Amino acid sequence: MLGITQSAALVGVDAHLVQVEVNTGEAGDPRFILVGLPDTAVKESQDRVLSAMANSGFRTPATRTTINLAPGGLRKEGPAYDLPIALAILVSMKKCEDAELDNFLIAGELSLSGKTRPVKGTLAMAMLAKRLGKRGLIVPAESADEAALVDGVAIYPVESLDEAVRFLNHEHIIKPLPTNQSSFFQTPPESQRIDFAEVKGQQAVRRAVEIAVSGGHNLLMIGSPGSGKSMIAKRIPTIMPQPQIDEFLEILSIQSAAGTTLSSDNRYFQRPFRSPHHTISDVGLLGGGSIVSNKR
Template sequence: MLAVVQSGALSGIDGLPVQVEVNTGEVGDPKLVLVGLPDAAVKESQDRVTSALANSGFDIPRTRTTINLAPGHLRKEGPIFDLPIALGILSATSQLRTDIMERFLIAGELRLSGRTCPIRGGLSLAILARNEGKDGILLPRKTAQEAALVADIPVYPVDSLEQAASFLDGRIQIEPARPEQSPFTQRRPTGESVDFSEIKGQQALRRAVEIAVAGGHNLLIIGPPGSGKSMIAKRIPTIMPEPTLEEYLEILRIHSAAGITRNENSGQWFERPFRSPHHTISDVGLLGGGSIPGPGEISLAHNGVLFLDELPEFRRSTLEVLRQPLEDGQVTISRSAGKITLPSSIMLVAAMNPTPDGYTGAEGRESRSTPAQIQRYRSKISGPLLDRIDIHVEAPALSIDELRTEKEGEKSATIRERIVEARGLQLDRFQGTRATANALMSHRQIREYCRLDKSLGDLLQNAMEELSLSARAYDRILKVSRTIADLAKSEKIEGNHLLEAIQYRSLDRNLFY
């Protein structure tokens, strides 16, 4: 007898429909035959499913059974098909009614006992079920808590094979998972987060960070060891606006596809991601890829912050893969298994020392780096990559008086209020367009919203000529100027706004102290 169960597979972060076809009663040895381009984990499902059926009180097929995962050209990976295969066998052997099966999309891993286990990509599968017009989707309970955030599709949490079969057979009812009860929407408890008030001194750096976050600008911090570069970078998420539900679903979808759980047990909350890979990371680890392409650190930081500490220590080839994602807000990966496009709209924050040993002499500690060593160190960062970083800011060494002060700095909540207000102006300005912040303005929008009068135009032209800036740097200065004006609640860009934006091109001026 033939039975068909609707399931899905992941391609990048997208769910693709897969039909699990089960045919029993064939002539031959009593065994399961699995076809349809399965990987090793899918092939192993035969043994898991057989044990799960027996331990759940169901009969195991005594004839040859063929299981086909269609379409055959799509490579299938992971244990995601355990539950639909088991239910397909029950349907094909008349242990379960078949008329209701095609109304649901089903996915889940099974233990030998018949209990379900969480899987990757629950959010993407729920979106697939909604797009396919299904009546609902059956998923393991923890995966269902994540998928419940998708609107207009009932998500039924199942704890075991027996429970799933009883529900489909009409013997029991299961309440759909409710999004308001999902642990994935919990906010971080007050007092658990780090705060900007813990930062000592560095007023100029704090100002640059506020401007960068207010406009979504990329930021490079240059300073000696101990000047607070990493400490400030790790507190940037505390002043960023809370993500909208749509933005958070994009974040959660990428993390789910990568197998990263965002809930209270992992210390991650309803907030923007902060990713800080080590400088030994590979090109694939940063960009994404693999034999079956998946998201890398750039995509895992989508709608949040990608922090690269000790920037020149990264391999140059690794840094160069950042150029296209920073410009386009997405990354395209081509492999033999297929081509995928992943979102990567990030705020890049990078930190570096001014010299290889970290010191220049301005800190009261003489640098032992030779001019040739310093030049090699700085040249690890290409000009095209620097062009894509809007703000370069210097972080001088802290004095003993600054370190000893008991006075707290401005709190993150206060800074965030100003940033949210500035972002609100930008959202109103760009309503109906793809841009959501000043850093994402198109050339046409720059001409429209960053107009300069003749005197300011001449000022910028002189700066361009003196600093030998590129056309891309010209646009970056205008975007930063617009953000500074927004923070000042000014309708037009004033002279002080433009001058402040120009000074944030430290590396163009080759000023490394």
């Protein structure tokens, strides 16, 4: 029987729709066949999925099973397909209802115990779900906060494969995360707060920074080590206006695709600061973005 779920693939900072198709009960040797241009992490998902299903109390397929990640020409990377693959298998085995699956995008890595693990790019997936008119996004709880910043789409956090199945079978209620309660709206703790007012002296540099920020200009600081260049640059975002929500979503979509939002150190409503090492290559510097974001 055929089971279908929908997920997404990251291409740069944008998410593209991926349909996960699973067909069980095929004639032939009992084995898994995974197609659809998967990378190594995706190919290894079958081992994680089978263990997660068994440890969650579900019977695993004993027949030849084909898993297709469509479109076949789009490269699939990372472990985010574990959860949609597992749910598609259970749908094909009639262990999970498929009546509402078309209304959700699903992503999440599975541990061998069946617990979910965070994945990167859920903010872009939430934006895709909104564009496609989906009801919501089902993702691991640790990845749900950033996705909840997108208005107009419900974000359902799940802790395990079993919880996701019970939710889809209407045996368990999961309340969607409210947008205004996302942890990304919090301010940094006192121990991590910095301020441009802490710069003492350096009047010429202070004046140059203020002019550059107010006019949206670039700024090049040259000086001997220890003269305060990095200390001043790190405090430049504190004299800039808070980002608008659209700006913040654009900033976060880049950080989310890179996986940096999975760290609690980056879950604050503020402009980013990048401090690349002096040995960084030109490609690494240009590919990593600017040091301070001042999108106008």
